Amino acid sequence: MRHVQPIHINVDGRARYRVAGLRKTPPIKAYLEKRLSRRLEIVDVSASSITGTILVSYNSGNDHHSIGKIIDDIVCEYAPDLNPESSHRPTFGSDRRDRTANTISDPTVETSRPVSAQDDHDGEPWHLMPRRAVLQAMNADEKLGLTREEADRRFHQDGPNLLPQSKPRTGLSIFMDQMNSLPVYLLGAAAGVSVLTGGVFDAAVIMGVVVANAVIGYFTESAAEKTIHSLKRLVRPQAEVLRDRQIVSLPVEAVVTGDILILKPGAYIAADARIIAASNLSIDESMLTGENMPAAKHARPLNKAGIALGDRTNMAYMGTLVTGGQGLAVAVATGEQTQIGRIQILLNQTRPPETPIERQLGTMGDQLVLMCGGVCGIVFFIGLMRGYGVLRMMRMAISLAAAAVPEGLPAAATINFALGITRMRKHKVLIRHLQAVETLGAVQALCMDKTGTITCNEMTVQRVCSGPTCYTVDDGRFLDDGDAIDPLLNPALSHLLTACALCHEIKVNGMDETGQIKLCGSATETALVRLADDAGMDVRKVGKDFRRLTINHRAENRLYMSTLHRAPEGGRLFCVKGSPPEVLAMCDREAIDDQELPLTGERRLAIISENEKMAAGALRILGFAYRPIADEEELNESAMVWLGLVGMMDPIRDGVSPLIGEFHRAGIETVMITGDQSTTALAVAEELKLSGDAPLDILDSSDLAAMDPETLMALAKKAHVYSRVSPAHKLKIVQALQSAGVVVAMTGDGINDGPALKAADVGIAMGKTGTDVARDVADVVLEEDNLETLALALEDGRTIHGNIRKSVHFFLSTNISEIMIMTTAMGLGIGFPLNVMQLMWINIISDIFPGMALSMEAAENDVMDRPPRDAGAPLFSGQDFVKMTRESAAITGGALAAYGYGVARYGLGRGATSLAFQSLTIGQLLHALSCRSEHTSMFHRRELPANPHLTVAVGGSLALQALTMVFPPLRAALGLTAPALLDVAVIAGTSLAALVFNEAAKIDSTTAKQKKISQEMNHESNG
Secondary structure, three states: OOEEEEEEEOOOOEEEEEEOOOOOOOOHHHHHHHHOOOOOOOEEEEOOOOOOEEEEOOOOOHHHHHHHHHHHHHHHHHHHOOOOOHOOOOOOOOOOOOOOOOOOOOOOOOOOOOOOOOOOHOOOHHHHOOOOHOOOOOOOOOOOOOOHHHHHHHHHHHHOOOOOOEEEEOHHHHHHHHHHHHHHHHHHOOOHHEEEEEEOHHHHHHHHHHHHHHHHHHHHHHHHHHHHHOOOOOOOOEEEEEEOOEEEEEEHHOOOOOOOEEEOOOOEEOEEEEEEEEEEEEOOOHHOOHHHHHHEOOOOOOOOOOOOHHHHHEOOOOOEEEEEEEEEEEEEOOOOHHHHHHHHHHHOOOOOOOOOOHHHHHHHHHHHHHHHHHHHHHHHHHHHOOOOOOHHHHHHHHHHHHHHHOOOHHHHHHHHHHHHHHHHHHHOOOOOOOHHHHHHHHOOEEEEEHHHEOOOOOOEEEEEEEOOOEEHHHHHHHEEEEEEHHHHHHHHHHHHHHHHHOOOOEEEEEEEOOOEEEEEEEEHHHHHHHHHHHOOHHHHHHHHOEEEEEEEEOOOOEEEEEEEEOOOOOOOEEEEOOOOHHHHOOEEEEEEOOEEEOHHHHHHHHHHHHHHHHHHHEEEEEEEEEEEOOOOOOOOOEEEEEEEEEEOOOOOOOOOOHHHHHHOOOEEEEEOOOOHHHHHHHHHHHHHOOOOOOOOOOOEEEHHOOHHHHHHHHHOOOOOEEEOOHHHHHHHHHHHHOOOOEEEEEEEEEEHHHHHHHHHHEEEEEEEOOOOOHHOOOOEEEEEOOOHHHHHHHHOOOHHHHHHHHHHHHHHHHHHHHHHHHHHHHHHHHHHHHHHHHHHHHHHHHHHHHHHOOOOOOOOOOHHHHOOOOOOOOOHHHHHHHHHHHHHHHHHHHHHHHHHHHHHHOOOHHHHHHHHHHHHHHHHHHHHHHOOOOOOOOOOOOOOOOOHHHHHHHHHHHHHHHHHHHOOOHHHHOOOOOOOOHHHHHHHHHHHHHHHHHHHHHHHHHHHHHHHHHHHHHHHOOO
């Protein structure tokens, strides 16, 4: 066979082959599957263009040679000129001439490459294969390990065992992102036109504003990027593997497929691996699956293909940690081929959505483009009809078009975002993107990962029952009806704590800087030893006094663990912990206070009832028993003394419960997404009151798998809890909510949260306990894992959106007034109230600084009592534009009145133009005071919070405007005359009249609104 090489043929009726030319060639895959499926000898066929292998099941009476010959002939039919030498990459391992021996053959013989982890989907899954078949497929030996030469060959062929690091944004890309907005494009176009028409100074001023905006955004975002990048772990883990019969410690990146991994408590799983030996092995997979309980592992093959990662009990995955027991595993995938690598690929395929403010400002930018075009056309046409020259009208029309573009809008938005980022940084909240602050204010649903986000991702004892008394455990203190007790003074409790301190596999690694013992092992056993230590027991001394003699681990048919110890006073002590019913069945006595009393049927029922009660509260419960044994007495697991029950759970983080209530008050739906079972998830959700006063709805991943997108979208807005979910499910949930028109924030800390964090409108990662993957893709990083700061971020986001509205409101209403005065005057045939330089002065002086100062308004008191805004709605409604037009008309009316007075007194020319210019500019500056609130007028008794920035901006702008009256060179540059005393009175009167009119209109608007609300309430009460 020239093109086909058998690589797994030990199972009768089934064989896997390496096929030349198949890798990265989907047409050959399709051709092989189509042709082979028609052959009577073939029962089933599955080819992979990713790994270059084909798995074939065939009828009895055939052998792998004849099947291989059939495949070879079909390959030759498809590509008769195929050169097999060029189609196979250099590979390692042996040709497996002796396929019955688990040894590594001569490494100098060139053979096929071991099967990739991608075969999990394209061929027979690793968890279905017997351990020997996996070893043969990987050309590995569990006793010898790989030779160093073989490992080097595989390393050079496959590369280091590393995931592709997400590249931080370059300084240039961050800076260019600041320039990538439609208002900036419009300003650039206006600057270009100004240059073409001789307005070089105007163009320089406009571009100065654009560059200043970009610089502010650049420094703010780059600082956040550097801080987040600095949170990455600086220490790379090590892995112990078998090489040349010896156990060696290697950097994780040096591990290759086929390596035999040594698994023991605390070990980092360096690659995706099939477990080939296990003794009470348990692995913490919470970072990948979201389940906080360690997963028990074994080496037996499973019998179901399509099961979740958390249920693949004979597999270990890269990035997880061994918490108990020991074992061996053969690496079947490294780097990008691992489950973490696939999540990374999923991340790269996920695009973050546009932020609400980006969509809204983009829509407004399109409207401004149309306005600019319309203004240019109308003014140009009216001017020509009035007999003005083409060149003069062209420049005037372009100047007005530039006036329609708010030069200060990008800078105001950027400063808003930058101030929000600065405030958040003080609270240890890092914002990666400027717009993410504003998007937080639009959040309508908050999806929270349970393990590590809502909970602490560590087991903590909550309740202890000894005899008829049950104690609440709070921060290590034993409480009896709220009163603290010393458990070591109660003999029965002291015995129970001694059993906790002895019956385990925990390693005590000295003390930390706070004086607390450092424990290494499973979360459950850590919680039990910690309980004894917190109670005041010297667990290290107890361990030395009661030297352990033997240990019997928990097994499938033996749901308890037992240890035998040498007692310091002589004899032995036998301790048992495990499933309460099984441990209870071993007991005939019960420790109560300082006595050992017979265990009656009534007490047994009471203990079982308490066990069920604790289980209903989502506690994990263990029963404890002990028995002193004399040296001459034979050990047997009966006639034990019952010590009590210990219930523990992964506790909810401090402050999360009131935080949920605060989110509900703000109108934000809270959704919990977890890999835990439904019962555990339901108990946590009920404790948090996740659904508020509404019934709690929960969806399991088994429901999600068969659900079509439309159904999921409909249910997504109702569900409060999702249980047993995978990374793909989390992404699906977030996208379903977004499809339903909901702005989604997603919190998480694990690798499995990465795709959903990136897809969410706002991704929020834990900075302290979170993984690098989660931090890399998140928009917001909580440096101290403090969810309470989310409320501050939400308040900031809502305030920022309101301030942007105030700024844009000011920009548009004042710019519209400039267009109104020019078009009205030209339409009436009374000349040009403003020249080109005056228009540019107004845009620079009256727009930018007061508008930016409006963006620094303090938060309103009721900002968190309002429901989230509709993110799909435009920044302004039609009613808002009507209001702005009315305000512009008031400012324009005052300026036209001053212009009319000037024409009457001085005639058409500089005198009249000067009055119009001064009245319009001062009227616009005073209008900034009116834009501070949409409803509160200066005539209301309620005062607005102080805004010193606005005071400085308006005061400084008025001072500059005064210079245009008294500084001759500036008057000359703008084409103005010095005003007489009466002129000053006219200017002041017409400017103030516009402010009074607009403020009085607020009173009427507020009264009408209150009346409408009152009528609606009366209607509801009557109805």
